[in-house]
Amino acid sequence: MNLFRPILRTLFAAAFVTSAGFSHAADPLTIGAIEILSGPNAKYGVAIKQGFDLGVEEINAAGGVRGAPLAIAYEDSAGSKEQAINAARQLIGRAKVPLLLGPTLSTEMFAVGPIANQRQTPIIGTSTTAIGVTDIGPFVFRTSLPEADVIPGTLRAARDKLGVKKVAVLYGRDDAFTKSAYDVMKTALADLGFEVLTTETFGAKDTDFSAQLTKIASLHPDAIVISALADAGAGILLAKQALGLPQNVRAIGGNGMNSPKVLEIAGPAADGLLVGSPWFVGKSDPLNVKFIEAYRAKYGSDPDQFAAQAYDTIKIAARALNEARDLSGDAIRDALLKTKFEGVMGAFAFTPDRSPAVVSGVLVLEVAGGKFAILK
Amino acid sequence: MPAALDDFLWTYQSLIASLGVNGLLALSMYVVLAIGQLSLGQAAFMGVGAYASALLSLHTGLPFPLELAAAMLIPAAFALAIGAPTLRLSGVYLALATIGLGELLRIFLIQSDFTGGALGLSGIPAKAGFTLIYGCLAAATLALMLITRSRIGRAMEAIREDETAAAVSGVDLPRYKMTALVVSAMLAGLAGALNAHASSFIGPNDYGFDAAVTILSYALLGGVGSPFGSLAGALVLTLLPEILRPLQDFRLVVNGAIIVVAVLYMPHGLIPWRPLRIGARP
Numbered sequence: 001m002n003l004f005r006p007i008l009r010t011l012f013a014a015a016f017v018t019s020a021g022f023s024h025a026a027d028p029l030t031i032g033a034i035e036i037l038s039g040p041n042a043k044y045g046v047a048i049k050q051g052f053d054l055g056v057e058e059i060n061a062a063g064g065v066r067g068a069p070l071a072i073a074y075e076d077s078a079g080s081k082e083q084a085i086n087a088a089r090q091l092i093g094r095a096k097v098p099l100l101l102g103p104t105l106s107t108e109m110f111a112v113g114p115i116a117n118q119r120q121t122p123i124i125g126t127s128t129t130a131i132g133v134t135d136i137g138p139f140v141f142r143t144s145l146p147e148a149d150v151i152p153g154t155l156r157a158a159r160d161k162l163g164v165k166k167v168a169v170l171y172g173r174d175d176a177f178t179k180s181a182y183d184v185m186k187t188a189l190a191d192l193g194f195e196v197l198t199t200e201t202f203g204a205k206d207t208d209f210s211a212q213l214t215k216i217a218s219l220h221p222d223a224i225v226i227s228a229l230a231d232a233g234a235g236i237l238l239a240k241q242a243l244g245l246p247q248n249v250r251a252i253g254g255n256g257m258n259s260p261k262v263l264e265i266a267g268p269a270a271d272g273l274l275v276g277s278p279w280f281v282g283k284s285d286p287l288n289v290k291f292i293e294a295y296r297a298k299y300g301s302d303p304d305q306f307a308a309q310a311y312d313t314i315k316i317a318a319r320a321l322n323e324a325r326d327l328s329g330d331a332i333r334d335a336l337l338k339t340k341f342e343g344v345m346g347a348f349a350f351t352p353d354r355s356p357a358v359v360s361g362v363l364v365l366e367v368a369g370g371k372f373a374i375l376k
Numbered sequence: 377m378p379a380a381l382d383d384f385l386w387t388y389q390s391l392i393a394s395l396g397v398n399g400l401l402a403l404s405m406y407v408v409l410a411i412g413q414l415s416l417g418q419a420a421f422m423g424v425g426a427y428a429s430a431l432l433s434l435h436t437g438l439p440f441p442l443e444l445a446a447a448m449l450i451p452a453a454f455a456l457a458i459g460a461p462t463l464r465l466s467g468v469y470l471a472l473a474t475i476g477l478g479e480l481l482r483i484f485l486i487q488s489d490f491t492g493g494a495l496g497l498s499g500i501p502a503k504a505g506f507t508l509i510y511g512c513l514a515a516a517t518l519a520l521m522l523i524t525r526s527r528i529g530r531a532m533e534a535i536r537e538d539e540t541a542a543a544v545s546g547v548d549l550p551r552y553k554m555t556a557l558v559v560s561a562m563l564a565g566l567a568g569a570l571n572a573h574a575s576s577f578i579g580p581n582d583y584g585f586d587a588a589v590t591i592l593s594y595a596l597l598g599g600v601g602s603p604f605g606s607l608a609g610a611l612v613l614t615l616l617p618e619i620l621r622p623l624q625d626f627r628l629v630v631n632g633a634i635i636v637v638a639v640l641y642m643p644h645g646l647i648p649w650r651p652l653r654i655g656a657r658p
Contacts (some may be wrong), residue, residue, distance in 0.1 A: 085390045093387030172488040179494040
């Protein structure tokens with residue numbers, strides 16, 4: 001019996017502590033999140049979820065929102081529009097969440113946005129960069145800088161700092177993301193007075209880009225503007241090196257090329273690549289340093305831009321939920337529009353069109369020695 | 377309507393709509409399988425119907441019934457063009473040609489700016505309500521049921537079991553095969569149009585090879601003895617992922633396991649019984 005007594009005592013104490021914990025904590029305030037947590041694009045959704053979870057932990061440590069802890073109900077969309085729609089309808093119709101975060105892809109947002117809008121539930125995309133996302137309706141927000149802000153900034157830096165004038169364009173035609181980024185590039189190239197020598201395309205599953213690059217090489221451009229996802233983008237960089245295009249012909253990428261994976265696959269061939277990014281792991285401001293430390297401590301790896309955007313977004317959402325006069329869609333919407341926030345991506349506020357208002361946070365990164373660094 | 381029921385219907389609106397649409401797709405697959413042919417073009421026929429009706433909705437003010445008619449007739453024309461050469465051959469040629477049709481359609485949709493390229497079409501008006509979708513499904517089921525019970529149904533089953541014997545018994549093989557393919561294309565096109573007008577957003581990758589195989593699996597899981605078999609297959613395969621949603625990470629595993637068990641232990645499908653024929657002794 002002597003042996004059991006300490007165990008019993010511990011159990012008793014544990015039971016007491018948990019029940020006390022339950023009786024004191026108010027019901028959590030639950031918001032919904034729809035992200036890709038399984039399937040080939042899960043790497044984006046999981047990074048976003050980790051950013052949210054870290055943010056929620058810090059918010060709850062600081063007292064939660066409206067006197068209750070904040071909680072997120074996650075639904076997996078697996079990257080499919082139908083599942084994203086079903087998830088949104090569940091979260092809004094059954095779980096009655098006051099606010100939705102996500103979904104991961106712009107194509108999913110085009111399917112889910114109208115539903116949230118119909119029920120007047122604010123929805124905030126953290127990674128939806130395509131044109132027209134916030135045109136869906138007055139309850140659709142995004143905290144990710146649209147391509148229309150990031151890409152022109154990158155091109156302008158290439159023109160002003162590197163003297164790029166003549167470019168060739170190469171884009172993935174059968175993917176909604178790369179096609180949408182190409183549309184932005186086309187407009188920006190025209191606006192900034194670049195001479196476009198040729199525009200070539202490839203398919204998402206292509207692995208051989210030598211035909212397009214041979215043609216591009218014969219035209220002697222100053223740079224190649226590429227809209228591709230990480231895998232294809234790295235393949236293009238490798239082919240560019242293999243075909244002997246000179247090193248000083250720069251590759252300029254869209255958001256899809258802003259990935260550590262490109263460096264991993266392309267290795268030294270990635271040197272000289274320019275990308276625009278809303279965030280950079282090497283940014284040295286104290287908020288960012290603190291975020292990276294906390295993220296490393298919790299997950300044992302470096303955050304990427306998706307985690308950083310998610311981390312800022314959950315804080316913005318928490319602030320708006322605190323400020324809102326009640327939890328109706330209209331009140332939260334008004335509060336979001338008024339929220340001013342200083343986060344790891346820099347100063348943040350929404351425009352009246354519900355996109356990020358401050359675009360000074362766009363960083364132009366250059367790959368040098370196998371690492372991203374801010375272009376000087 | 378009480379608020380709780382209203383919320384329930386709203387929450388499951390797209391699921392209820394896709395149950396009806398997938399039911400129509402399963403029937404369209406049934407029509408081809410019922411005469412022993414294999415088509416992998418149901419998704420392409422659906423895509424043609426969806427894009428045709430969506431483009432009509434976005435660019436013209438045609439009445440919706442006319443758009444639905446177009447969404448059935450255009451895939452039917454594709455079916456005629458594909459069926460004419462391939463149905464003369466026996467074996468896998470129809471399957472091959474219909475896979476080709478699906479790929480051609482996908483590549484065309486991606487390249488063409490008129491169809492929105494890789495971004496697809498969005499903002500399609502929500503004209504297809506439950507009544508219309510389930511009305512179409514009920515009408516199609518009833519029609520197919522009557523056909524299955526009739527002389528035509530008997531001829532179809534004869535073709536499925538033994539083409540040569542059926543031909544010797546005086547069944548007009550080419551006519552039956554062509555009719556089945558055209559009817560199946562029309563049903564798939566109708567399903568596509570209803571789907572486009574229920575979900576408001578379509579893209580070129582919705583109608584690829586994956587979708588074709590999913591549609592085939594409705595009919596195979598449910599059984600091709602009667603139209604109800606394919607309907608049951610569509611019902612199960614559409615509902616299962618949603619019912620298993622609480623399992624989170626294990627959802628796809630359990631979903632797959634249930635299907636494997638069903639196929640192993642119910643080789644003739646969930647509903648193996650054949651309908652009584654008119655004039656047959658029970």
